[in-house]
Amino acid sequence: xxxYLALLVDGAHMMxxxxxxxxxxxxxxLTNVEAGALGSLTLVGMELGGVLGGWCGDALGRxxxxxxxxxxxxxxxxxxxxxxxxxxxxxSA
Numbered sequence: 698x699x700x701y702l703a704l705l706v707d708g709a710h711m712m713x714x715x716x717x718x719x720x721x722x723x724x725x726x727l728t729n730v731e732a733g734a735l736g737s738l739t740l741v742g743m744e745l746g747g748v749l750g751g752w753c754g755d756a757l758g759r760x761x762x763x764x765x766x767x768x769x770x771x772x773x774x775x776x777x778x779x780x781x782x783x784x785x786x787x788x789s790a
Contacts, residue, residue, distance in 0.1 A: 703763070707743075714739060 714736070722732045754762045 711739075 718732060718736070721727065721735070722729075727735070750762065757765075
């Protein structure tokens with residue numbers, strides 16, 4: 698079940714990228730070639746992550762790897778939330 702959920706989230710991530718590409722282009726002033734390169738590099742990164750994730754999963758164990766990845770993501774997300782929350786407080790300026 699967790700593997701299916703991870704696959705669903707990964708697919709949603711790529712769908713959101715496709716839906717927001719035009720806004721990313723206009724926000725950063727990218728040309729069509731640069732936007733295409735960004736999309737290609739995204740797929741290359743996913744490929745490298747899949748290969749390295751598969752190797753680490755075989756070496757360390759898949760359950761341990763998924764739990765570690767979720768813990769790292771949760772920790773990083775909490776740090777980001779605390780950072781942005783403290784930056785938006787009136788007394789932190």
